[in-house]
Amino acid sequence: MAEGSGQGPEVQINKGPIITRRNFLKGVGLLTGAAVGGYAAGRKIDSYLKETEGPHEIFDVEGTKVKVSWKEFKPEGKEDKDIDLTKAVIYLPGWPWEAEGKATWELPKRLANRFGQRSFDVSVISQYSDPESMKKRAEAIMRFLEKRDIKEITGFGHSVGAITAAYLASIENRVKSKGVILANPRGLNSMGLWELAKVFVSDAFTVGPGERKHKRKTDLEEPEEIQIGFLKSLLRELQATAGDFYGAAQNRVDALTKTDPIFSKIKVPVLLLVSDKDLVSEYRKYLPSERADLTGAEDQMINQAGNSNKYENLPQESREKTDKGNFLMKYFTGLKSRINRARLTRGRERYLQEKVFTQAPSVHVLRSSEQADHNAVPGPRGETVARIASRWFDRLKRTGSGKKAA
Secondary structure, three states: OOOOOOOOOOOOOOOOOOOOOHHHHHHHHHHHHHHHHHHOOOOOHHHHHHOOOOOOOEEEEEOOOEEEEEEEEOOOOOOHHHHHEEEEEEEEEOOOOOOOOHOOOOHHHHHHHHOOOOOEEEEEEEEOOOOHHHHHHHHHHHHHEEEEEEEEEEEEEEEEEHHHHHHOOOOOOOOOOEEEEEOOOOOOOOOHHHHHHHHHHHHHHOOOHHHHOOOOOOOOOOOOOHHHHHHHHHHHHHHOHHHHHHHHHHHHHHHOOOOOOHHHHOOOOOEEEEOOOOOOOOHHHHHOOOOOOOOHHHHHHHHHHHHHOOOOOOOOOHHHHHHHHHHHHHHHHHHHHHHHHHHHHHHHHHHHHOOOOOOOOOOOEEEOOOOOOOOOOOOOOOOOOOHHHHHHHHHHHHHHHOOOOO
């Protein structure tokens, strides 16, 4: 994509090794079997999965059996009488994560504390060979919510879960959607199958638990759950789709590799969270690089910062050790960088609202400044993400920017 073109990216031509969809799926099956063989040795897979299974319910959606699994969290120190049970935050993890695994619990746990209401970690397994599977998964979740008399939700989806969150947010005149948060979403750009396979496996397995725990700040008590949970989730999906695994996998690949028009049907505020080192979603492939003018309030804030005498405000001891010229040069270089980042963010938000989330009343983009990969936003940095999300909704409430202009 040309710099500053403002147009969506061109479809990338796959120049990697020639690989068919069927051979790729066979390879994934063989690799998965080899990886979990030792882990599941000595016990029947079915009984093992049953032992670790959490709360779930099966819904019949237009002839398709859809299994909804969940883990509920409440704000710490609060009981049902202390919270509004008609409101909830719904977290939808990416593939193949499941609500039964500890790897996805940290974020919804912290979302419950920050929002002061219940949160649900929700995963869905259905007959994915059905072309309408995404729509039916959202419908099953909607029935799950209605059955519990939940009237208002905040949706939060990661990776492919972001697509499900978009479908859920687009359902009107039933459970009200307050807004939707999309973290490193798939579905906003297409990607070749071979390219996706390489970056997906790399992200899931080449970053070890030790690296996740020590090379970046993490809120996970047991980082190794990321890899263990990944394998266990694959087993559960294999079990659920054994009758039509190839057809199910085909539709799963389609969801991972293709763009989805559902984002244009969202009519609630959108917060897009992206990671700088995420290769699975790779926001640079669907966001342009053109910059936009800042608002008057932003200009005023920057001018005030630029006109303030930062050097003279330093303590006497610091001024004696600091060269004024070097200090001011570094300060204004940093200020200019922040201005450019702000203009780039505004340009991208404008593009998203005009070209992608065309019915959303507002769109905001936040990029991680750390060396964060695909799973870093919803996992290891759960507390930070939950704080950002709750403050974003507080801002919408104060400014009224969650309402579509007439």
